[in-house]
Amino acid sequence: MPGAQAQGRLGLLPQGEYVCALPGSATGAAWEELPAHNFAITGASSYRTDKGSGTYLLEGKRVTFTRGPMKGHRMMLLSSGLLQEMDRNGKLGRLRCHRAGPIAS
Structure with a gap:
């Protein structure tokens, strides 16, 4: 059935620099960039x-x-400017990337 895999409408991510990090620990930094x-x-x-x-x-x-260099990498858009990695089965991983600001010159 054509389109059975489609997840919704096509869209664009907000332009800008995205910073990626893993959650930290209770005894250390909140995020590990x-x-x-x-x-x-x-x-x-x-x-x-x-x-x-x-x-x-x-x-x-x-x-x-x-x-390009990230070919095959998959992420889930959680909110405008916040992404979380996904594995091949669609399970969310620990890595999160957030829009940190406009594109640096």
């Missing part, structure tokens, strides 16, 4: 990282990076 996972949404379905540029697809709340 992971700069190697940071990325920027640069335009219509485009992103960039320190390793290069690529494209993504936002279907409903599911983000799939389709080309």
